[in-house]
Amino acid sequence: MHEYSIAEGIVLTIKKLREVNNLNVVSEAVLSIGSLAQIDKDVLLELLKILSTEYGLGHVNFLVEDEESMFKCNYCGFSWSWSQVKDRIMRELCEDVKDCDNPVHFIPDLINVFMGCPKCGSQDFKILSGYDVKLISVKGVRND
Ligand SMILES: [Zn+2]
Known part of the structure; x- marks a missing residue:
């Protein structure tokens, strides 16, 4: 699934940022979704929730902004x-x-x-x- 690979990429990037910046907890992540992106926002957020837990990030509050094309x-x-x-x-x-x-x-x-x-x-x-x-x-x- 398209959303799955995007969600996984985001979670892995956050994990990397956590290591590089020596963060104990990641509380919030802001994403932007382009108005022409082929994305189901609800599916993406659901996958991000599942994958953050799976990759040991715990609970991250994901905020989504719309990016104008x-x-x-x-x-x-x-x-x-x-x-x-x-x-x-x-x-x-x-x-x-x-x-x-x-x-x-x-x-x-x-x-x-x-x-x-x-x-x-x-x-x-x-x-x-x-x-x-x-x-x-x-x-x-x-x-x-
Ligand atoms: Zn022209």
């Missing part, structure tokens, strides 16, 4: 965010369907098919942020 046009240099274009794209993809799931969310590699630069229309752009999960910070108590 940002794009930059390779042709004209314009940059924009997912929230700026989301409504329009969803309307085009779903028309009047309510609760339409976002295909871009599940297949971010196809974003260039669904979206063009809002300024020049070019489909040659790069994703600057918001397509993955990041560990932002870790809080703990030092062993002195």
